[in-house]
Amino acid sequence: MISQKFIVIPYKKSRGGMTPGEIRQASNAVTAERIATAMADRHPGVAAYSVMVDTETGDMTSPTLIVSFGEIPPLED
Secondary structure, X not given: OEEEEEEEXXXXXXXXXXXXXXXXXXOOHHHHHHHHHHHHHHOOEEEEEEEEEEOOOOOEEXXXXXXXXXXXXXXXX
16 A cells, blocks of 8 residues: 655765755654754754655655755655
């Protein structure tokens, strides 16, 4: 079964560029944007995404950027 989820990813600088931190889930797009906004001052980059998740495998696909702050890496599927 495929379901839509909302996630927020803080990024930190590393030797190879930007590295994702711990993913936070949100209940909807508005909440994801609020979480990302609150985290923006504490991280060099933060992004909120809508993703499709296969509930059986946990695979995430079709990321759609909701909002971003600072430096984030290119969006990859």
